[in-house]
Amino acid sequence: MEHSKTKDFTISGMILEGISGSGKSTALQNILLHPTYCKKPYLTSLIFSEHHTQRILEKKDHLGTLCPQDHLDLLQNLISPLKTLHQGLTLRKWDNMAHDDHKITYIFERFHLTHVTHYTSITWDLMKETDTTLAELGAKLCICVVDENTLNARLFSRTTPCWRRYLSTFGDTDTKILDHFLLQQAQLITLSKSSSLSTLILDTSNKNPTEVAEEILSFWSIF
16 A cells, blocks of 8 residues: 655654564564665664563563553653654754754654553553654554464464463463464554554565565655
């Protein structure tokens, strides 16, 4: 699907959401390696993987001490530099200039929707302000999804002890684990309807990594 190119922006971001096995991390890797992204005229970019946007809270979650403010503080700390940079462009009166050198792009892998669907310690009502801020900072949302058969193959083809221990936290059988992730995927899709961000639901089941990256870049429509 072709998307018209957005030229009038000073800051623009992509939020990559998706369950384990959906292909979001592979999509991020391939976006960063794609010639279209590499040759962009605007050089200032911030990229944060799921390790910094969500997984950094795992220890508190395991200890049972995770609270709503932990989620909000983490996401705010990541968004705050973008707000400061954007304000600086406005004060410098670069926000309406025709050239591209000063423009800012950013990508967050797993962000506010994952926090709401993955944890019981935060609700969408508490996350609405973050969603609004992301919209003000030119963000779009892509949810990578996958069909049941492909998810089954992706989840259980990895047999390392660490990965199997991780999966076992979601069920004591492969069927229960699969059901958990399919439910979480459905919740992500439902929650995206409450977001103010322009959204792409991208089925990666039968697409190669380059095709997935190209669809996301086309949807982002700033290159």
